[in-house]
Amino acid sequence: MDKALIELLKSGVYETLYMTLISTLIAYVIGIPLGVIVYVTDTKGICKNRIVNFISGAIINIVRSVPFLILLVAILPFTRLVVGTTIGSDATIVPLVVAAAPFVARLVESSLKEVDAGVIEAAKAMGSSKIQIITKVILPEAKPSLLIGATIAVSTILGYSAMAGFVGGGGLGAIAINYGYYRYKTDVMLITVAFLVLIVQFFQEAGIRIVNKIDKRLR
Amino acid sequence: MIRFENVSKKFFSKDGEIVAVNNVSLNIKKGEVFGIIGFSGAGKSTLVRHINLLEHPTEGNIFFDNVNLTEANEKELRVFRRKIGMIFQQFNLFSQRTVLDNIVYPLELAGVGKKERIKRAEELLALVDLVDKKYSYPSQLSGGQKQRVAIARALATKPDVLLCDEATSALDPITTRSILGLLKEINEKLGVTIVIITHEMKVVEQICDRVAVMSEGVIEEAGNVKDVFLNPKSSTARRLIMPDDRVKYLYNDRRILRIAFEGQSSYLPVVSSLTIQCETMINILGANTENIGGKAYGQMLIEIPKEADKEKRIKQYLDEHGLYYEEGGGVNG
Ligand SMILES: Nc1ncnc2c1ncn2[C@@H]1O[C@H](COP(=O)(O)OP(=O)(O)O)[C@@H](O)[C@H]1O
Numbered sequence: 084m085d086k087a088l089i090e091l092l093k094s095g096v097y098e099t100l101y102m103t104l105i106s107t108l109i110a111y112v113i114g115i116p117l118g119v120i121v122y123v124t125d126t127k128g129i130c131k132n133r134i135v136n137f138i139s140g141a142i143i144n145i146v147r148s149v150p151f152l153i154l155l156v157a158i159l160p161f162t163r164l165v166v167g168t169t170i171g172s173d174a175t176i177v178p179l180v181v182a183a184a185p186f187v188a189r190l191v192e193s194s195l196k197e198v199d200a201g202v203i204e205a206a207k208a209m210g211s212s213k214i215q216i217i218t219k220v221i222l223p224e225a226k227p228s229l230l231i232g233a234t235i236a237v238s239t240i241l242g243y244s245a246m247a248g249f250v251g252g253g254g255l256g257a258i259a260i261n262y263g264y265y266r267y268k269t270d271v272m273l274i275t276v277a278f279l280v281l282i283v284q285f286f287q288e289a290g291i292r293i294v295n296k297i298d299k300r301l302r
Numbered sequence: 303m304i305r306f307e308n309v310s311k312k313f314f315s316k317d318g319e320i321v322a323v324n325n326v327s328l329n330i331k332k333g334e335v336f337g338i339i340g341f342s343g344a345g346k347s348t349l350v351r352h353i354n355l356l357e358h359p360t361e362g363n364i365f366f367d368n369v370n371l372t373e374a375n376e377k378e379l380r381v382f383r384r385k386i387g388m389i390f391q392q393f394n395l396f397s398q399r400t401v402l403d404n405i406v407y408p409l410e411l412a413g414v415g416k417k418e419r420i421k422r423a424e425e426l427l428a429l430v431d432l433v434d435k436k437y438s439y440p441s442q443l444s445g446g447q448k449q450r451v452a453i454a455r456a457l458a459t460k461p462d463v464l465l466c467d468e469a470t471s472a473l474d475p476i477t478t479r480s481i482l483g484l485l486k487e488i489n490e491k492l493g494v495t496i497v498i499i500t501h502e503m504k505v506v507e508q509i510c511d512r513v514a515v516m517s518e519g520v521i522e523e524a525g526n527v528k529d530v531f532l533n534p535k536s537s538t539a540r541r542l543i544m545p546d547d548r549v550k551y552l553y554n555d556r557r558i559l560r561i562a563f564e565g566q567s568s569y570l571p572v573v574s575s576l577t578i579q580c581e582t583m584i585n586i587l588g589a590n591t592e593n594i595g596g597k598a599y600g601q602m603l604i605e606i607p608k609e610a611d612k613e614k615r616i617k618q619y620l621d622e623h624g625l626y627y628e629e630g631g632g633v634n635g
């Protein structure tokens with residue numbers, strides 16, 4: 084393998100990790116509050132609110148139902164507004180976040196739903212405020228499940244980032260398309276695919292190990 | 303101390319209206335152990351959840367130390383809730399916190415400093431006899447130990463009242479006995495008023511001073527445990543005391559003796575000994591006993607023979623063997 088190719092793959096892996104992790108992080112900054120809002124305003128939630136629940140649920144569903152590649156193109160003007168360009172890794176982060184935040188919100192919501200209603204009731208009976216129930220009971224109780232959700236989110240966002248390679252995004256996806264698809268270099272494409280698989284495996288394995296370590300229900 | 307005044311609670315659902323609590327008035331006195339017994343779905347949990355306003359009444363008022371709780375705002379309610387501890391059938395411990403951190407939680411809410419919190423938690427651990435489990439997680443504990451942690455947690459803020467919703471229903475008979483013993487100790491030593499919900503007469507019998515019998519949202523009767531036991535007026539109470547149908551055949555002219563088994567002996571030798579003693583078959587009208595480690599707990603109702611000497615011999619036998627008994631009058635049925 085020539086040196087240039089190795090350099091190319093190196094920067095591809097770096098860009099992919101950069102896009103994926105930054106997007107996941109920002110998606111969680113938006114997705115956790117959004118997921119919490121949908122969860123607590125539900126008819127069985129601790130702050131029932133039909134209107135807020137409907138609006139937040141609708142936003143999530145609408146964004147989630149748009150296929151990623153279409154969303155990516157549709158928000159190009161917005162992407163240019165935020166990062167000043169529509170190509171490269173930074174430009175890919177914007178659509179990744181937009182697509183991933185509602186997905187993360189649903190993951191968060193389903194993790195929170197797993198928290199035992201009896202435990203929440205006990206916390207209420209002890210005189211907890213609603214904020215305290217969320218921050219001191221629901222989120223800590225859901226922590227292991229939230230972490231499992233995060234590994235799913237990382238893999239999904241990684242997949243999206245590779246797709247973005249088709250329309251000028253950076254990273255391994257762009258390499259696979261430019262070399263493997265346009266120039267028929269099947270070997271390069273296979274190597275990039277192998278790297279993508281390895282990265283997903285790494286995050287999944289790491290996630291499961293951390294969960295096993297922190298989940299106190301498993302002992 | 304806790305007063306229900308014409309409290310009703312209705313739930314509205316797709317299938318219509320459910321009256322879970324129907325015009326209940328009740329007075330629970332300071333320092334007593336008050337039982338609420340009834341079959342599943344009677345409305346017991348809903349009623350008790352009104353005491354800490356986890357449930358708002360559709361009608362009526364609830365007073366705690368003469369303060370009308372239904373008029374309190376959210377913030378005032380949170381302060382009241384610290385004076386009212388609660389434990390549950392499923393324990394409801396925080397699975398991701400250690401035993402110590404579970405107990406400390408209500409103190410965190412109350413803004414107690416860290417050092418003091420831990421000191422208080424350690425006192426409570428000693429009270430419930432779990433000092434060596436301080437750093438364990440709930441998943442590492444048995445059911446009885448979990449309930450002890452829940453009790454310690456409920457007592458952390460030194461409440462005046464402890465509500466127990468089927469607190470022993472998920473436990474085996476031996477563990478049930480020890481948890482009820484602990485509750486009694488808490489009642490006697492700390493002066494905590496205890497409200498116990500149960501569907502088991504033996505729980506009421508072991509620790510309650512007074513009991514209310516509930517069915518379909520209504521309190522059918524309430525009174526001292528002994529009176530309700532010996533002279534149950536409602537059909538629900540009768541069914542709870544004597545699960546079998548024999549009670550139906552009781553007549554007013556029969557005299558009934560209730561023998562309480564509190565672990566002094568086992569059940570069978572007593573029956574056969576009594577038979578030999580008074581040289582006649584003992585007519586057992588009903589029994590509600592449980593065998594724990596070869597000892598009987600519970601009660602048995604027998605018909606007192608018409609002959610005075612046989613009656614005397616029975617009582618003599620029971621006296622000699624340290625068995626508690628009392629005579630029950632007419633069961634109206
Ligand atoms: N949140 C609720 N919504 C609708 N119905 C309820 C609710 N809670 C209780 N009920 C109904 O109220 C009745 C009494 O329930 P509950 O108080 O749990 O009885 P118990 O504790 O005696 O078994 C039942 O018919 C139950 O289905």
Ligand SMILES: [Mg+2]
Nearest residue numbers: 346347348468
């Ligand atoms: Mg109940």
